[in-house]
Amino acid sequence: xxxxPTELDQDMTxxxxxxxxxxxxxxxxxxxxxxxxxRIRRGAQGLTGRGRALYPVNSQGGHQ
Numbered sequence: 001x002x003x004x005p006t007e008l009d010q011d012m013t014x015x016x017x018x019x020x021x022x023x024x025x026x027x028x029x030x031x032x033x034x035x036x037x038x039r040i041r042r043g044a045q046g047l048t049g050r051g052r053a054l055y056p057v058n059s060q061g062g063h064q
Contacts, residue, residue, distance in 0.1 A: 008016070008028075019031040 013028070016031040016035075017027040018034060019025070020028060022033055023031065025031050025034060
């Protein structure tokens with residue numbers, strides 16, 4: 001997949017620099033990739049229901 005350069009405003013640069021320092025990454029590109037992967041993981045968890053609590057349902061409906 002070809003890389004596409006993106007112009008960043010001051011706020012986005014500050015966020016990427018903070019993530020870079022927090023996660024011990026070397027570049028802003030790595031910080032952007034880390035954020036993207038995190039978003040994809042959280043989205044997948046929401047779709048699959050992973051991490052959600054399961055409750056037994058009695059025959060009358062509702063919780064026990």
